[in-house]
Amino acid sequence: MRQVLADPFNCRGEFSDASEQACAELEFARSGYEVLGAFRTPSLRNLQHTQPYMHKGQMFTLAEVLVHYNEAPLSMIGHNESKPLGLSALELMQLEAFLMTLAAPLETDEKWLRPPVGSPGSL
Ligand code: HEM
Structure with missing residues (x-):
């Protein structure tokens, strides 16, 4: 910066x-x-296809992410912006169900989603 x-x-x-x-x-x-310890806020669209979650992929399920927000543990470095949400098990399930509705097929032409020929990962 x-x-x-x-x-x-x-x-x-x-x-x-x-x-x-x-x-x-x-x-x-x-x-x-x-x-310190800040990360780019990721898109919450199409979460059913983007696990594992968080910058290191350290959470495999959405439920784990929501428990993280519900408990808002102290950060190892820097500080945590979030505060414990105190949501019930039912509310956590409702929030997860809501996040799953943020789904839609990509409008992008399939060809732009493939790595360029000759690059690592291309066939
Ligand atoms: C109840 C409210 C919230 C929900 C349901 C929520 C949901 C999520 C989910 C599902 C992810 C993982 C996305 C992924 O890795 O693809 C995520 C990551 C993230 N969220 Fe939230 N979020 C909430 C509140 C917030 C707030 C208030 C902030 C900012 C102050 C925030 C900032 C971030 C950041 C920076 C990440 C990336 C963390 C990392 O890469 O380790 N979120 N959030």
């Missing part, structure tokens, strides 16, 4: 013709302790 903020080609840089209002992302960009 420090690199982006110092970059003369960023939104506020001398080579940019963007207005000051167009560069709000830079205003909110953070680095240091505040973002």
Whole structure:
């Protein structure tokens, strides 16, 4: 992040013709302790096809993820933004059922989902 903020080609840089209002992302960009242990928030679409979950794939089921949010344990590093939800077993099942409704086939043409010929993973 420090690199982006110092970059003369960023939104506020001398080579940019963007207005000051167009560069709000830079205003909110953070680095240091505040973002220690932070991860990009993933999409919750099509969760039935995207396990294992979390940045290391350390949770195999959605139920495990929801228990994690329900208990909101302390982070090993940094801090945990979430607080224990205190949901009942029934509410956890309802939340899981709701998340499963966020499903839809991809609109993307199949050819864009295949790795380029010659790259690792291509046939
Ligand atoms: C009850 C509310 C929430 C539910 C049901 C929920 C659900 C989920 C699920 C299912 C995942 C795993 C997605 C995957 O790996 O593909 C996830 C990851 C994540 N969620 Fe949430 N989430 C909730 C609240 C929040 C909040 C409030 C924040 C931010 C403050 C947040 C930030 C994140 C982040 C950063 C990850 C990625 C973590 C990692 O990669 O280890 N979530 N969430």
